[in-house]
Amino acid sequence: MRAASLRITEIFHSLQGETSRIGLPTVFVRLTGCPLRCTWCDSAYAFHGGETMTLDAILDKVAGFGARHVCVTGGEPLAQKPVLALMRMLCDAGYSVSLETSGALPVDEVDPRVSRIVDLKAPGSGEVDKNLWANLDVLRPGDEIKFVLADRTDYDWACRVIREYGLDRRAPILFSPVWESLPPATLAEWVLADHLPVRMQVQLHKILWGERPGV
Structure with a gap:
């Protein structure tokens, strides 16, 4: 029987640059x-290519870094179904696992031990029609909702979505x-002026090392 495998662009050790x-x-x-093809995507190099690795080989490489936290990302990781088994295996091995997903594919089958970081695509992404709103109904404690915002139009849209769906209660x-x-300072001013119940973040890894793969 052929071992389950995934197409992998890179596995690397760094500081988490986003989320809690x-x-x-x-x-x-x-x-x-x-x-998806978001206009501002910073990982387009992961759209194609990569290396096919068995799930066991992926776990072996992860173990070699000696870290407690693992982030499964992409691309869109949920586009490859064996990723569900990979995340279960990582949790079973004792890692604290998070998943970064576009929000366009169902997240309900993800292991409940995984922290799901679910994007909601704003108009500026060019992919607002791909949002799978049903994902909001299956969020659990430990999950997070992320908005990537390009301008004031995106910000105003996000504010409406927060109100409409009561996201701060989810x-x-x-x-x-x-x-x-x-x-970033402009976004911070908007958030403070509107007293929004959100965490503003900047991408720490880009501040430290710039915009490049492997960080």
């Missing part, structure tokens, strides 16, 4: 492929400015 886990030493498992909300598009 910001700053934590983390192993990132970046899967290849994504059905999960922590993250606001992230598009790198070199929306100045």
Whole structure:
């Protein structure tokens, strides 16, 4: 019987640059492929290529870094079904696991021990029609909702979505400015002026090492 495998773009050790886990030493498992094409995507190099690895080989490589936290990302990791088994195996091995997903694919089958970071795509992404709103109904404690915002139009849209869906009662909300598009200080001023129940974040890894793979 053929062992389960995944197409992997890179596996690397870095500091988590986003979410409530910001700053934590983390192993990132970046899967290849994504059905979306967001205008501001910073990991388009993961759309194609990569290396086929068995799940056991992935776990062996993760173990070699000696970190407690693992982030499964992409691309869009949920586009490859064996990722569900990988995340179960990582949890079984004792890792604290998070998943970064576009929010366009169902998250209900993800192991309940995994922290699901679910994007909601704003108009500026060019993919607002791909949001799978049913994902909001299956959020659990430990999950987070992320908005990547390119401009004031995106910000106003996100504010409406928060109100309409009562998101602050469902999960922590993250606001992230598009790198070199929306100045972080501008977004911070909007958040403070509107007394929003959100956590604003900047991408720590880009501040430290710039915009490049493997960080």
